[in-house]
């Protein structure tokens with residue numbers, strides 16, 4: 001395990017002129033079927049803490065929906081705006097998470113390791129009985145939901161990380177992580193012209209490559225949705241709303257690439273994807289928290305989210321979104337993104 005420092009933080013001066021570097025998650029225990037790290041998969045025992053603003057946390061939101069884990073793994077949604085104590089439960093009555101009884105996610109980190117010097121990040125999974133953080137390892141959490149939580153999956157849950165495709169999925173995800181998922185942050189938080197330009201060039205080179213790949217195939221790997229699609233989606237869905245302007249990733253908008261735009265809309269309109277997205281949380285978080293790069297805190301109004309609902313025609317490429325499985329059911333009422341901010 002490595003020691004983590006604050007992750008993307010506020011985009012303020014803390015980074016000096018050093019290139020933006022994402023730190024590794026510090027708490028990397030795994031929740032597994034055999035419980036080898038001391039955390040066995042168990043219905044009702046753990047709480048997933050997310051911000052709907054965060055692309056890394058949103059991966060877990062999508063996986064949990066597709067796999068039908070809503071009842072087994074409960075959900076806490078933080079305020080999209082952190083304060084100096086980081087993520088807080090100000091959206092809940094009395095400003096406390098009703099299950100964990102805490103006001104700040106940092107309390108679960110403290111319960112796990114007092115005086116932990118690193119940052120408090122989402123996604124986080126907390127052990128409800130002890131109130132202790134189990135993991136904030138965003139790269140592993142979704143893989144474990146797909147492969148270790150199988151006993152609790154819904155009937156008809158898709159296989160998001162199929163064994164025969166893992167090598168290809170891992171390879172595709174590695175490039176997308178470096179240049180796209182993390183690349184937008186490297187561009188947005190660059191503190192030198194050169195660092196920004198390097199990130200920008202790599203980002204759009206990779207997006208062009210992914211666009212070519214997706215021109216005649218509906219999904220990134222195989223003919224069904226996999227973990228790779230989830231990881232690309234959570235960046236693409238934020239692209240025009242925040243990365244294009246706020247992070248200066250503006251060679252083109254997502255909506256100007258016909259293939260990627262149709263691919264992203266296809267996923268958005270697939271149950272389990274778009275129904276987790278809150279553009280209000282996304283925009284307020286990025287524009288208001290990163291005061292280093294947006295000192296006025298003014299939140300950009302566009303683009304019109306209705307465009308996400310326009311026909312994509314990607315079904316003409318074939319593919320079976322859920323493989324041998326089926327679509328997830330409706331979002332539990334308590335977890336619905338408010339109608340007022342949905343397209």
Ligand SMILES: N[C@@H](CCC(=O)N[C@@H](CS)C(=O)NCC(=O)O)C(=O)O
Pocket residue numbers: 004006007008009010022023024025026053054055056057082086119120121122123136137138
């Ligand atoms: N846990 C991961 C990544 C997850 C992550 O960066 N989450 C962001 C939100 S998108 C976060 O919580 N950052 C903490 C902060 O900004 O203080 C890490 O340690 O790098």
